[in-house]
Amino acid sequence: MRDIFARRKSDDESTDRSDETRADGGVARAGREKPGVVGRTRRALDRRFGEDFVESAPFWFPAFLLMALFVYGAILWNLVISLTDYEGFGLAGPDYSNLDFEMYVRAFNDSNVINASINTFVLVIGFTLTTLVVGLLLALLVDRGIRFENTFRTIYLLPMSLSFVVTAQFWLWMYNYDNGVVNIVLGTIGLGPIDWLGNQSIVLWAVIFALTWQFSGYAMVVYLAGLRAIPDDNYEAAMVDGASTVKMYWRVIIPQLKGATISASVVLMVFALKAFDFLYALVSGYRPPAGTDILATLMVREAYQNTNWAYGSTIAIILFVMALLIIGPYLIYQFRRDNL
Amino acid sequence: MTRNKDSVSRRRFVQASAAAAAASVAGCNGLGLDDGGRKLNLMHAFTGGDGAIAAEALFDAFREEHSDIELDLEPIGGGGNQNLDTVVANRLSNNDPPSAFANWPGKNLVKYENALGDVDDVWADNDFGDSHVDEAVELHKQGGTYRATPMASHRLNNLFYNVEAVEEAGVDPTGIDGLDALIDALDAVATETDKTPMTQAMNGTWTVTQLWAAVMQGQEGHQAYMDFIEGNGDQNAVQSAFETMAEILENYIGDDASSVDLTASNSNIINGDAAFIHQGNWAAGAFRNADNFNYEEDWGAVAFPGTENMYCLHFNSWLFPAQNPTPELSKTWLEFVGKPKAQIAYGKNKGAIPTRTDVSMDEFGPYLQDVAEDFAEVDNRPPSLQHGLAVTSDRMSALNDAISNHFTGPYDSEAAAQGFIDAV
Incomplete structure (x- = not known):
C-alpha cells in the first residue's frame, strides 16, 4: 500500500517537473486546450473511476449490462413483486399500482417463516463452524508429513465432487433406523438406535453432519494452502522457544490462517444456503423432514404449490437479506484490505 | 487516414451488433407466436415404471386414431406431481401454456383460476356427463364451466x-x-x-x-x-x-x-x-x-x-389451458382421453380404472375388475x-x-x- 502511494507521488512529481521543462521550452500541449463537453465528461468519469474508464467500456460494459439485467435486475424485480399481492394465474400479471409491505407483515407473523428462518440460521452457522473445525483438523493432520499424503487429501476431498442428489440418497440409507450403517456402528458401542430423520430435535443436526461430511474436504484444501504459505521459520522458531506441538499450532500457526478461514467460511455459508438441493433429494419433494424446513424450501412451496407469488418473493427477499448479512462483513473486510 | 478507417469499422461493428440484436429479438418473437405446425404439446408426470408404460400405450392409441396430429410430449417426472406443477406454473404465468397438461381436477382447479379454458362443447358433444359417475361432473367444472376431462381413477381407501x-x-x-x-x-x-x-x-x-x-x-x-x-x-x-x-x-x-x-x-x-x-x-x-x-x-x-x-375418489385428468396454443387439437385430445379406447389403454397398464361406467373391464385383470365393481356399486364417493x-x-x-x-x-x-x- 505505502509503496504504491510513494510511487504514485514520485510519478506526479516527475510529471510536474517535465511539464515545467516543456513549458519553459514553450511547447504547446494538446492537453492544455479547453476540452468539449464529451471530453470533460470523459475526464470526469476517468477521474472518478480510474484511468481509461470510457476507453475500456467495450470490454466490460456488455458483461456488466447482462449481469445488471439478469442478476441484479431480477433481484430488484423480485423485490417489487414481493410488494404486490400477486397470486394465482391472473392473466394480467402482478398489479404494480398498489405496493405495500403487507406480505412482509404476514411473513413476520407466520410461524412457518420464523421456524424456517431459525432453521436456516442454525444450518448456516452450525454447518460452517463444524466444517471449518473438521477441515482445519484434517489439514493439520495431513500437513504433518504423513505417508500417502496425496492419497488422503484426495480421499477427503472426494465427497465434494459428488452431487447433493447422490449424497442425500447415501445418507437417507445410512440414517435408516433399522439397517442404516450409522445406527449399526453406534450399536456396536452400545448406543442408539436413534431415529435420525424422524426426531424433530435432531434431524437438522443429522443434515448438518451429512453436509459437513461432504464439505470438510474443501475446508481442508483451503487450510492446507494456508498452512503451506507459512514459512518453515515460524515452526522452527516456535520449536526453539520450547513450544509444544499443540501450543505451536494454537499460538503461532492457526492465528496466521485468518485469511483462509474467512474465504472458506464465505464459500461454505453460500453452500449452506444451497442446502435446498440436499433436502429436496432426501425426500424427493418440496417438504423436507419435519424440523428441517428452511427458507429456500418454504419459498418454493409457497410459490409453486400455492401459487402465492408475492409471498414466495417476500421469503426470497428475507433469504437474500440473510445472505447479504453474511457476505456484507466479508466485502467490508476485503474493501478495507484494498482487495476490492 | 487510419483514424477514418477505424471509425468506419467501429460503425460497422455497431451496425452488425444492432442487426444481430434485432434478429435475436425477432427470433424470440417468432418462437412465441409460431403455432408449432399443428403439434399437440402435452405435459405429464407419467415417467416412472407402470406410469411410463401406461403413457406410452395411451399415446400409441392416440397416434393410431389421429395419425395426422404430431405429438410434442413433455414428460416431467419427480416429486410426485411437484416438478410438473412447477413447470406448468412457469409456463402459465409466462402466458406460454401447453396444449393440455395432466393434473387433478376438483378443488385443485382453484389454483388455476383464470388460466383454464372452456371445454363445455367436449362434454356436450360426447355425452361425457352421462357416461361418467355424477361426482366426475361437478369435479371437472369451475365457475359452472367444464375445464378438464377425466382419464382414469385410483381408489384411495x-x-x-x-x-x-x-x-x-x-x-x-x-x-x-x-x-x-x-x-x-x-x-x-x-x-x-x-x-x-x-x-x-x-x-x-x-x-x-x-x-x-x-x-x-x-x-x-x-x-x-x-x-x-x-x-x-x-x-x-x-x-x-x-x-x-x-x-x-x-x-x-x-x-x-x-x-x-x-x-x-x-x-x-x-x-x-x-x-x-x-x-x-x-x-x-x-x-x-x-x-x-x-x-x-x-x-x-x-x-x-x-x-x-x-x-x-382420485382422478387423473387433463386440464385445458386458456389462451390455448392449439385449441382444436387440444379439444381432440381431451375428447380422446374421455373415451373408452384411451381409458383402457392407460388404465390397464397403470392399474387404474376407467372413469366411465360403460367400459368393458375384460382387459383389466381380476383386481381392477373388483375395484370397478365397487366403483359402480358403493353409496358414497368422497x-x-x-x-x-x-x-x-x-x-x-x-x-x-x-x-x-x-x-x-x-x-x-x-x-x-x-x-x-x-x-x-
Missing part, C-alpha cells in the same frame, strides 16, 4: 396385505370391519409374528394426511368427513380420528418409518416384511410388477376398515383429501404443515386436530 403375513398372524382381513378391529389385527401381527404390522412411508407428510382421511371416513363416517372438507368439521371427530391414528403410528408402523418412502413401503409388503399398508391403489401397480407376487395368492386388498361402502379433489392446494399445504409440526412423532392429536380445523 384401500388396505393391502401380504397374504402369508396375515395368515401367520391368524388374521382374516375381510373380517376387519372397523378401526378397533384393525388395531386388534395389527396387534395380532405384532404379537404372533416378527413382521411389521403396518408399513407407512413417513418420509413425507402426504401419506399421513392421506391415512387421516381414511381413518376419518372409516371411524367417523362419510358425513363427518364431508363436513370437515366443507369447513364445518366437528373438532371432536377430527381429534378422535387423530387419536386412533396416533395409536397406530406409535405402536405398529416400524421403527424406520421416517426413512421409508412409497417405493420402500411397497417393497416391505412384497418382501413379506410387513403385513398391511394403507395406500392409493397405485400400490397395486407395484405389486403387479413384482415377480411371483400374485393377487389373492400373495397379496390382497380390502376397503379400508369402516369404508366398505365408499370409494374415495373426494380425496391429499390428491387435489377435496381442498384447494394452499389448504392442502396448511394441512400438511399441521402434520409436519404436530404429527410426525411425537404425536400431538389435539394440536394436529386444531391445525386441521384451522386449515380448512
Whole structure:
C-alpha cells in the first residue's frame, strides 16, 4: 500500500517537473486546450473511476449490462413483486399500482417463516463452524508429513465432487433406523438406535453432519494452502522457544490462517444456503423432514404449490437479506484490505 | 487516414451488433407466436415404471386414431406431481401454456383460476356427463364451466396385505370391519409374528394426511368427513380420528418409518416384511410388477376398515389451458382421453380404472375388475383429501404443515386436530 502511494507521488512529481521543462521550452500541449463537453465528461468519469474508464467500456460494459439485467435486475424485480399481492394465474400479471409491505407483515407473523428462518440460521452457522473445525483438523493432520499424503487429501476431498442428489440418497440409507450403517456402528458401542430423520430435535443436526461430511474436504484444501504459505521459520522458531506441538499450532500457526478461514467460511455459508438441493433429494419433494424446513424450501412451496407469488418473493427477499448479512462483513473486510 | 478507417469499422461493428440484436429479438418473437405446425404439446408426470408404460400405450392409441396430429410430449417426472406443477406454473404465468397438461381436477382447479379454458362443447358433444359417475361432473367444472376431462381413477381407501403375513398372524382381513378391529389385527401381527404390522412411508407428510382421511371416513363416517372438507368439521371427530391414528403410528408402523418412502413401503409388503399398508391403489401397480407376487395368492386388498361402502375418489385428468396454443387439437385430445379406447389403454397398464361406467373391464385383470365393481356399486364417493379433489392446494399445504409440526412423532392429536380445523 505505502509503496504504491510513494510511487504514485514520485510519478506526479516527475510529471510536474517535465511539464515545467516543456513549458519553459514553450511547447504547446494538446492537453492544455479547453476540452468539449464529451471530453470533460470523459475526464470526469476517468477521474472518478480510474484511468481509461470510457476507453475500456467495450470490454466490460456488455458483461456488466447482462449481469445488471439478469442478476441484479431480477433481484430488484423480485423485490417489487414481493410488494404486490400477486397470486394465482391472473392473466394480467402482478398489479404494480398498489405496493405495500403487507406480505412482509404476514411473513413476520407466520410461524412457518420464523421456524424456517431459525432453521436456516442454525444450518448456516452450525454447518460452517463444524466444517471449518473438521477441515482445519484434517489439514493439520495431513500437513504433518504423513505417508500417502496425496492419497488422503484426495480421499477427503472426494465427497465434494459428488452431487447433493447422490449424497442425500447415501445418507437417507445410512440414517435408516433399522439397517442404516450409522445406527449399526453406534450399536456396536452400545448406543442408539436413534431415529435420525424422524426426531424433530435432531434431524437438522443429522443434515448438518451429512453436509459437513461432504464439505470438510474443501475446508481442508483451503487450510492446507494456508498452512503451506507459512514459512518453515515460524515452526522452527516456535520449536526453539520450547513450544509444544499443540501450543505451536494454537499460538503461532492457526492465528496466521485468518485469511483462509474467512474465504472458506464465505464459500461454505453460500453452500449452506444451497442446502435446498440436499433436502429436496432426501425426500424427493418440496417438504423436507419435519424440523428441517428452511427458507429456500418454504419459498418454493409457497410459490409453486400455492401459487402465492408475492409471498414466495417476500421469503426470497428475507433469504437474500440473510445472505447479504453474511457476505456484507466479508466485502467490508476485503474493501478495507484494498482487495476490492 | 487510419483514424477514418477505424471509425468506419467501429460503425460497422455497431451496425452488425444492432442487426444481430434485432434478429435475436425477432427470433424470440417468432418462437412465441409460431403455432408449432399443428403439434399437440402435452405435459405429464407419467415417467416412472407402470406410469411410463401406461403413457406410452395411451399415446400409441392416440397416434393410431389421429395419425395426422404430431405429438410434442413433455414428460416431467419427480416429486410426485411437484416438478410438473412447477413447470406448468412457469409456463402459465409466462402466458406460454401447453396444449393440455395432466393434473387433478376438483378443488385443485382453484389454483388455476383464470388460466383454464372452456371445454363445455367436449362434454356436450360426447355425452361425457352421462357416461361418467355424477361426482366426475361437478369435479371437472369451475365457475359452472367444464375445464378438464377425466382419464382414469385410483381408489384411495384401500388396505393391502401380504397374504402369508396375515395368515401367520391368524388374521382374516375381510373380517376387519372397523378401526378397533384393525388395531386388534395389527396387534395380532405384532404379537404372533416378527413382521411389521403396518408399513407407512413417513418420509413425507402426504401419506399421513392421506391415512387421516381414511381413518376419518372409516371411524367417523362419510358425513363427518364431508363436513370437515366443507369447513364445518366437528373438532371432536377430527381429534378422535387423530387419536386412533396416533395409536397406530406409535405402536405398529416400524421403527424406520421416517426413512421409508412409497417405493420402500411397497417393497416391505412384497418382501413379506410387513403385513398391511394403507395406500392409493397405485400400490397395486407395484405389486403387479413384482415377480411371483400374485393377487389373492400373495397379496390382497380390502376397503379400508369402516369404508366398505365408499370409494374415495382420485382422478387423473387433463386440464385445458386458456389462451390455448392449439385449441382444436387440444379439444381432440381431451375428447380422446374421455373415451373408452384411451381409458383402457392407460388404465390397464397403470392399474387404474376407467372413469366411465360403460367400459368393458375384460382387459383389466381380476383386481381392477373388483375395484370397478365397487366403483359402480358403493353409496358414497368422497373426494380425496391429499390428491387435489377435496381442498384447494394452499389448504392442502396448511394441512400438511399441521402434520409436519404436530404429527410426525411425537404425536400431538389435539394440536394436529386444531391445525386441521384451522386449515380448512
